[in-house]
Each structure stands twice: as C-alpha cells, then as structure tokens.
Amino acid sequence: MSLYERFRRRDRRAxxxxxxxxxxxxNGYRRLLAAMATTPGHAHRxxxxxxxxxxxxxLVDQIVAAYAEEGNEVGVIAIDPSSPFTGGALxxxxxxxxxxxxxxxxxxxxxxxxxxxxxxxxxxRDTITAFAAFGMDLIIVExxxxxxxELDIIDVCDTVxxxxxxxxxDIIQTMKAGLMEIADIFCVNKIDREGAERLIxxxxxxxxxxxxxxxxxxxxxxxxxxxxxxxETLIERIAEHRQYITETGKFAQRRRRQLRSEIMDNxxxxxxxxxxxxxxxxxxxxxxxxxxxxxMIDPYRAADRIYDQYFHGRLTSG
Amino acid sequence: MSLYERFRRRDRRAxxxxxxxxxxxxNGYRRLLAAMATTPGHAHRxxxxxxxxxxxxxLVDQIVAAYAEEGNEVGVIAIDPSSPFTGGALxxxxxxxxxxxxxxxxxxxxxxxxxxxxxxxxxxRDTITAFAAFGMDLIIVExxxxxxxELDIIDVCDTVxxxxxxxxxDIIQTMKAGLMEIADIFCVNKIDREGAERLIxxxxxxxxxxxxxxxxxxxxxxxxxxxxxxxETLIERIAEHRQYITETGKFAQRRRRQLRSEIMDNxxxxxxxxxxxxxxxxxxxxxxxxxxxxxMIDPYRAADRIYDQYFHGRLTSG
Numbered sequence: 001m002s003l004y005e006r007f008r009r010r011d012r013r014a015x016x017x018x019x020x021x022x023x024x025x026x027n028g029y030r031r032l033l034a035a036m037a038t039t040p041g042h043a044h045r046x047x048x049x050x051x052x053x054x055x056x057x058x059l060v061d062q063i064v065a066a067y068a069e070e071g072n073e074v075g076v077i078a079i080d081p082s083s084p085f086t087g088g089a090l091x092x093x094x095x096x097x098x099x100x101x102x103x104x105x106x107x108x109x110x111x112x113x114x115x116x117x118x119x120x121x122x123x124x125r126d127t128i129t130a131f132a133a134f135g136m137d138l139i140i141v142e143x144x145x146x147x148x149x150e151l152d153i154i155d156v157c158d159t160v161x162x163x164x165x166x167x168x169x170d171i172i173q174t175m176k177a178g179l180m181e182i183a184d185i186f187c188v189n190k191i192d193r194e195g196a197e198r199l200i201x202x203x204x205x206x207x208x209x210x211x212x213x214x215x216x217x218x219x220x221x222x223x224x225x226x227x228x229x230x231x232e233t234l235i236e237r238i239a240e241h242r243q244y245i246t247e248t249g250k251f252a253q254r255r256r257r258q259l260r261s262e263i264m265d266n267x268x269x270x271x272x273x274x275x276x277x278x279x280x281x282x283x284x285x286x287x288x289x290x291x292x293x294x295x296m297i298d299p300y301r302a303a304d305r306i307y308d309q310y311f312h313g314r315l316t317s318g
Numbered sequence: 319m320s321l322y323e324r325f326r327r328r329d330r331r332a333x334x335x336x337x338x339x340x341x342x343x344x345n346g347y348r349r350l351l352a353a354m355a356t357t358p359g360h361a362h363r364x365x366x367x368x369x370x371x372x373x374x375x376x377l378v379d380q381i382v383a384a385y386a387e388e389g390n391e392v393g394v395i396a397i398d399p400s401s402p403f404t405g406g407a408l409x410x411x412x413x414x415x416x417x418x419x420x421x422x423x424x425x426x427x428x429x430x431x432x433x434x435x436x437x438x439x440x441x442x443r444d445t446i447t448a449f450a451a452f453g454m455d456l457i458i459v460e461x462x463x464x465x466x467x468e469l470d471i472i473d474v475c476d477t478v479x480x481x482x483x484x485x486x487x488d489i490i491q492t493m494k495a496g497l498m499e500i501a502d503i504f505c506v507n508k509i510d511r512e513g514a515e516r517l518i519x520x521x522x523x524x525x526x527x528x529x530x531x532x533x534x535x536x537x538x539x540x541x542x543x544x545x546x547x548x549x550e551t552l553i554e555r556i557a558e559h560r561q562y563i564t565e566t567g568k569f570a571q572r573r574r575r576q577l578r579s580e581i582m583d584n585x586x587x588x589x590x591x592x593x594x595x596x597x598x599x600x601x602x603x604x605x606x607x608x609x610x611x612x613x614m615i616d617p618y619r620a621a622d623r624i625y626d627q628y629f630h631g632r633l634t635s636g
Contacts, residue, residue, distance in 0.1 A: 289581065293573065
C-alpha cells in the first residue's frame with residue numbers, strides 16, 4: 001500500500017511522512033499536493049498569535065485539549081521563532097506539548113520561521129493542505145508575534161485570535177492599528193494578573209472607537225491558560241465567529257483572497273528563483289555593484305539594466 | 319536656482335523637499351537619485367534597534383546630541399511601527415525630538431513602516447542616499463524591533479547597535495541567534511535598573527559561547543538614556559567598530575553586499591509590478607482561484623499556469 005493510500009485511510013504516520021516529503025520538496029511533492037488539494041476538507045483554520053510571553057503555548061494546549069475531548073481531530077502548526085540568518089529553530093517549550101502528542105486525535109507539527117524552501121508561508125500553507133485533506137476538524141496555527149515573522153496569519157486562517165497579557169501595554173500602543181485589522185477575537189490571557197481588567201477596558205474602548213469595517217464588534221475574552229478559566233468561552237466565540245463569517249459570505253471571500261495571494265506568491269517565487277539563477281551565471285550583477293560603488297550609476301538604473309537584460313521584450317500581456 | 323542646486327549648497331529645506339519628492343516617486347525622482355548616487359559621501363551609517371520599550375528613542379536623542387555637539391552633521395531616520403494594512407504611522411513620541419529638530423546640524427526624517435511605494439527598505443535606502451550626498455557625517459537609522467518590520471537593518475547600516483533592557487529576558491531567549499548575527503555592539507540600557515548586571519553577564523556569556531565568524535567579540539556597553547551615563551563609551555565603541563571594519567576590509571565587503579541586495583530587490587519589485595499589472599487586466603487569476611477553490615487544481619499548478627502565460631519562453635539567459 002502506498003504512503004498516500006495509507007494517508008487516505010487516516011494513518012498518522014503516513015501524514016507525518018508526507019508532510020516531511022512535501023516540506024523537503026522531494027520528488028513527486030507537487031503531485032502529492034495536487035492530490036491533496038482535491039480534498040479540501042471542512043477544517044476550521046484558527047490562528048493564535050500575540051507577543052512573546054503572552055502564554056500562547058499554554059493557551060493552545062488548553063484549547064486543543066478541549067477540542068480533542070469533544071472528539072475532534074486537531075492539527076496544530078507551531079511556528080517557532082528562529083534566527084533570521086541561521087534558520088535554526090529554538091524549540092524552547094515545545095516539549096511541553098508531549099501530553100498532547102500522546103493523544104490519538106491531535107497531530108502537532110513544529111516549524112522554524114525561516115530557512116524553509118519556498119518560505120514559511122508556503123510550508124504553512126502546504127501543511128494546512130495536508131491537514132485539511134487528512135480530514136482534520138480543526139487546524140490551529142500558533143505563531144509568535146504580530147508582524148514578527150514572515151507570515152501574515154490572516155492569509156492562512158479563517159479566525160484569528162490575538163492573545164495579550166496585562167503587561168502588553170507597549171505592544172498595544174505600537175501595534176494598535178495592526179491589531180485591530182488582524183484580530184477577529186481578542187484574548188486577554190493571565191486574567192488573574194493585575195491590570196487585566198484595565199486591558200479589557202482599553203481593548204473594549206479601541207474596539208468601539210474603530211469598529212470592524214462591517215460594524216461588528218470583536219469580542220474580548222479573558223482567559224487563564226494555567227487554570228483553564230475562560231477557555232470554554234473562547235471556544236464558543238471561535239465557533240460563533242466561524243458561523244458569522246459563513247452566514248455573511250465572508251468565509252468564502254476570505255478563502256478566495258487567500259488563494260489569490262497564495263497563487264501570486266508562488267508566481268513571484270518562481271520568477272525570483274529564475275532571476276537568481278540567471279544572475280548567478282553571469283557577471284552583470286558584479287559589474288553593476290562595481291559601478292554603483294563608484295557612483296557611476298544609481299541603484300534603479302542598475303536594476304533596469306539587469307531587468308532589461310533578462311526580461312525586457314520577453315514579457316507580454318499573455 | 320534649482321532645488322538640486324540648493325541641495326548641493328547644503329540647504330536643509332531643499333534636502334527635505336527632495337526626500338519627499340523621491341519618496342512620492344514624483345517626476346524626475348530617478349534622475350535625482352542618480353545624481354545623488356554619484357556623491358556617495360563619507361557618512362558612517364549606524365543602526366539602532368531593539369524591542370519596544372528598550373528606550374531607543376531617548377538613547378538616540380542622547381547619541382545624536384553628543385555627535386552634534388562635536389560639530390558633526392547628523393541625519394536621523396526614525397522608522398515608526400504602523401499597521402500592516404492601513405500604512406498609517408503612529409507617531410507616538412516623535413514629538414520629543416523637537417529639541418533635536420531645532421539644532422542646525424541635525425536633520426530628522428520619520429517614516430511609517432509600511433505602505434511606502436517600493437517598500438520601507440527602498441524608502442530608507444533612498445533617504446540614506448540623499449543624506450550621504452548632502453554630506454552628513456553620521457546617519458542614524460532607528461527601528462523598532464528585530465525582524466518586526468520589513469527591513470533588515472544590516473542591509474543598510476555599517477554598524478548595528480542592539481539595545482536591550484534588563485526586562486528583555488524573553489527576547490534574548492527567542493531571538494538569541496538572530497541577535498548575535500545582527501549586533502555589532504550590544505547596549506544594555508536603563509543600566510540603573512535591577513537585573514542590568516545580570517543581563518550584561520548573560521550577553522557576555524553568549525558572546526563568548528558563540529564568537530563572531532572572525533573570532534572578534536562584540537562589545538557590551540551599559541547606558542542610561544535618561545542620565546546620559548555610558549553614552550560616551552557607546553560612541554567610542556561605535557567609532558572603534560567603524561575603524562575595525564575599515565581596516566579589515568569588512569566595510570567595503572558589507573557595502574558591496576548591501577548594494578547587491580538593493581539591486582536584486584529593485585529588479586524583483588519591477589517584475590512583481592509588471593506581474594500585478596498583467597494579471598489585473600486578465601481574468602486568468604480569477605479562473606485559477608475558482609479552480610483551486612473547487613479542488614480542481616493545486617496552488618503550484620495554478621502558479622505555473624500564470625507563470626507560463628506571462629513568462630514562459632520569454633525568459634532567456636540574456
């Protein structure tokens with residue numbers, strides 16, 4: 001029986017191996033993805049994001065455990081921060097997830113935030129495709145930071161939960177606008193800490209000051225990842241959000257927008273790859289760098305020269 | 319007298335207007351940049367980065383004031399965090415810089431982190447080009463975060479100072495590798511706070527655990543942006559770093575690497591622009607999105623179709 005057949009029969013080890021196969025761009029990965037894409041599944045894709053130290057991991061543990069207990073199949077994608085240069089992930093507290101890993105209906109995949117062929121966004125999207133085709137009920141994408149990694153979480157999720165803690169005051173100040181655009185639901189975690197009530201008031205204020213484009217207010221939920229307080233409410237809000245976007249047609253719209261940007265990213269990546277390959281085998285770029293360093297040319301003219309050499313007259317309107 | 323002539327005669331208002339002209343991609347901006355690029359100047363480009371709340375702004379104020387007092391001309395580029403969607407900058411404490419603005423030999427330029435035509439990196443690079451051609455002695459680029467915005471500070475600076483505070487423990491854990499690769503100098507700010515000594519010890523430890531590729535250790539400097547303690551030492555270390563990279567040839571290497579990535583970014587941007595334009599006037603992308611949504615095609619195949627339609631057979635090895 002082929003790996004893919006075993007995958008279709010819901011063999012978790014086959015799932016793991018196929019994801020790795022795709023991630024490493026091994027022979028036939030494209031055929032595999034194509035096959036998986038024909039089974040889009042029904043999974044609700046939930047993004048959990050927020051600043052470091054907000055307790056996202058513990059919260060994800062709680063949410064996943066609750067979903068699993070209700071008999072759901074859950075796929076988790078945990079994106080680790082990593083060096084912008086080495087691509088090495090600092091696994092940190094990934095081990096804590098061992099209790100979840102032992103559950104039969106939870107599947108966890110960690111990934112480093114850089115150094116993936118095709119980039120983090122592609123790796124995340126492909127894993128979501130595999131999870132969805134596998135028949136997961138829920139896919140949770142946990143990412144550190146907002147705008148801290150090269151992935152726009154709303155480009156891959158249906159519902160985005162932004163997790164903050166009473167100490168997040170600074171972040172709210174600097175990221176205010178971004179938070180409002182990204183969050184479908186705000187979660188104030190470590191609700192037992194001083195300042196939690198104040199943060200909820202601030203968020204409520206922000207929400208009313210600047211409603212979502214359609215006038216809907218985002219819910220703010222207080223939780224404690226440690227005690228489990230508020231988790232049930234958070235899960236209810238997530239389900240309500242799914243229902244809301246489905247009924248209003250926003251769900252389909254969002255997915256279409258995501259597919260559009262996925263295709264365009266893929267095309268741009270292909271072109272960039274083509275360009276790097278061409279430039280590598282010529283000495284034109286070195287020549288341009290020299291002229292630029294000597295002030296004989298400006299950077300835009302240098303780019304024009306490269307562009308003209310490889311693309312000019314070769315691009316038409318199709 | 320033309321604006322550019324006034325710029326050449328070191329008229330600050332001409333400088334301001336030309337930067338705006340270039341930023342807005344107004345008629346003739348390319349010619350302007352080309353002219354400026356022929357005068358690369360001698361400015362030392364210093365990046366100051368670190369997490370929100372590290373006191374970077376106050377520190378920059380102190381450093382700039384010290385440089386200015388010695389008779390240097392200083393250009394400051396302050397990059398504000400902003401919404402990833404609206405492109406609106408939250409100016410926050412930019413006003414505090416008013417005391418600097420009044421100095422004759424300090425020129426400050428704020429910019430939002432998104433929504434620039436050509437991107438933040440291009441806007442920053444162009445402003446650096448203008449500052450350098452204007453004859454600045456020092457150019458300071460202040461950015462929030464590390465990897466939080468779409469600009470790699472080491473792609474535009476000769477010397478990068480990473481500012482941390484005793485509370486930055488979390489960030490050091492998650493960003494360890496990235497910090498080591500990015501920082502030429504570590505600055506522990508708010509040195510009077512509890513935990514500062516411990517942070518210095520940790521950084522010293524990290525530095526010795528993982529030396530720079532050439533075996534040189536990064537200096538760690540303790541400062542207080544408020545009292546001004548340590549500022550003089552920091553400035554000395556910055557000068558030493560410049561001397562070090564100049565003597566070892568790393569300065570020229572670094573600038574060449576920067577020019578290379580600048581050219582390639584420009585070419586990629588041009589191609590992406592061309593692509594978006596072509597795709598907009600056709601309905602091929604919509605068709606692909608539909609097929610993808612229905613599971614009739616996979617995202618890579620969809621990208622291939624777009625790529626083939628616009629680029630296939632039109633790209634050669636030049």
